[in-house]
Amino acid sequence: MRGTVQDRTSGNEGKPTGRFPGVSTAADGLTNGEETPAPARCPRAVLRPAGHSGAHRKVSRMRVLVVEDEPMLADAIAEWLRGRAHAVDLAYDGAAALERVGVVDYDVIVLDRDLPRVHGDDVCREVVAAETSVRVLMLTAAAEVTDRVEGLGLGADDYLVKPFAFAELAARVLALGRRSRPAAPPVLCRAGLTLDQARAEVFRGSRYVPLSKKEFAVLAELLRAEGAAVSAEQLLEKVWDENADPFTGAVRLAVLKLRRKLGEPPLVETVTGVGYRIP
Numbered sequence: 236m237r238g239t240v241q242d243r244t245s246g247n248e249g250k251p252t253g254r255f256p257g258v259s260t261a262a263d264g265l266t267n268g269e270e271t272p273a274p275a276r277c278p279r280a281v282l283r284p285a286g287h288s289g290a291h292r293k294v295s296r297m298r299v300l301v302v303e304d305e306p307m308l309a310d311a312i313a314e315w316l317r318g319r320a321h322a323v324d325l326a327y328d329g330a331a332a333l334e335r336v337g338v339v340d341y342d343v344i345v346l347d348r349d350l351p352r353v354h355g356d357d358v359c360r361e362v363v364a365a366e367t368s369v370r371v372l373m374l375t376a377a378a379e380v381t382d383r384v385e386g387l388g389l390g391a392d393d394y395l396v397k398p399f400a401f402a403e404l405a406a407r408v409l410a411l412g413r414r415s416r417p418a419a420p421p422v423l424c425r426a427g428l429t430l431d432q433a434r435a436e437v438f439r440g441s442r443y444v445p446l447s448k449k450e451f452a453v454l455a456e457l458l459r460a461e462g463a464a465v466s467a468e469q470l471l472e473k474v475w476d477e478n479a480d481p482f483t484g485a486v487r488l489a490v491l492k493l494r495r496k497l498g499e500p501p502l503v504e505t506v507t508g509v510g511y512r513i514p
Contacts, residue, residue: 296320296321296322296455296456296473296474297321297322297342297343297408297412298321298322298324298340298341298342298472299316299321299322299323299341299342299343299344299345300324300325300326300332300335300336300341300343300344300345301313301316301324301325302327302331302332302344302345302346302347302355303325303327303345303374304327304328304347304349304351305347306327309327311401312345312401312404313325315401315404315405316408320448320451320452321408322474322475324341328350328352328353329350329351329352329353329355329357329358330352332350332353332358333358333361336361336362336365336369339472340367340369340472341369342368342369342370342411343370343371343372343408343411343412344369344370344371344372345372345404345408346358346359346371346372346391347374348373348374348375348377349375349376355373355375356386356389359373359386359389359390359391360389360390362390370392370393370411370414371390371391371392371393372391372394372395372404373387373389373394373395374396374397374399375394375395375397376396377396383396392411392414393407393411395407421433423455423458424458425461425462425513426502426513426514427439428454428458428497428502430454430455430458432455435451439497439502442498445496446493446496447492449474449489450489450492450493450496452473452474453470453474453486453489453490453493454493456473456474457503457511457512457513458513460512460513462512462513462514463512464506464509464510465510465511466509467486467487467510467511469510470489470510470511471485471486474486490503490511
C-alpha cells in the first residue's frame with residue numbers, strides 16, 4: 236500500500252521528519268548539550284561536563300524488520316528507527332520478508348499490509364504460526380474499523396493507519412519491543428559502571444563517559460549478560476543491521492574504542508574463542 240512521507244523541507248532532503256522534526260537521527264553521539272538530573276538508581280556523586288544531557292532520547296536497542304513496498308517510505312522509516320539506536324533491516328516485498336524472518340531473530344516487524352509477491356496478511360500468518368516472540372506492527376492506508384479488526388485478527392500486535400507520524404510509529408515499536416523479550420532494568424550497574432538507558436548516559440564511578448550509539452549498545456549488551464561472555468556474532472546481530480559485514484572487524488573496533496573510553500583499569504575482558512565480558 237502506498238504511503239506518504241510527511242513534512243519534508245528543502246533543508247532536510249533525505250531525512251524523515253514526520254510531524255516531530257525536532258528529533259535527531261544523527262548517528263554519532265547520544266547527547267545534545269542540555270543539563271539533566273543524576274540517574275535514579277546506583278546513586279553516586281555525579282560529575283558531568285558542562286551543558287551535558289542525554290534526556291532527550293530513550294534508548295532500548297532492538298532488531299527491527301521494516302517491510303514496505305514503497306522504497307522512499309521504507310527508507311524513511313528505517314532511518315528514523317536507526318536514529319533511535321535500533322538495528323533495522325529492510326524488505327520491499329513479502330517474499331523477501333519471509334526469507335529474512337527465517338534467518339534473523341527480530342524483536343519487531345513493521346509490516347505493510349498490501350505487499351507484492353506475498354501479501355502482508357500471509358506474511359503475518361506465517362510469522363504468527365512460527366510461534367516466535369517477534370511482535371508485528373501492521374501498516375495500512377485502510378482506516379475503517381473493520382480493516383483494523385481484521386488485521387489484528389490475523390495475529391498482528393498493533394495496527395497503524397497511513398499517513399502517520401514517525402514519532403508515533405517509533406513509540407509503538409518501542410512498546411512492542413518491550414513485550415517481545417524480558418524487560419531490562421532501566422539502569423544497568425556492574426563493576427563500577429552505571430548505564431542509564433532512559434537518559435542514554437554512562438558513568439564510571441562519578442565520571443561521565445561519552446559514547447557513540449554503537450559503543451553504548453555494545454556496553455548495554457555486555458552489562459545485560461551479567462558477567463557471562465557475549466560472542467562477537469551475538470553483538471553483531473543485536474547492535475548492527477544486515478548491512479554489517481561480519482568480516483570487517485566492526486565489533487572488535489567498537490570494543491577497542493569502548494575500552495579506551497572506559498579507561499583504566501580495563502573492564503572489558505576478551506574470553507579467547509568465546510567473546511567479551513565484564514566480570
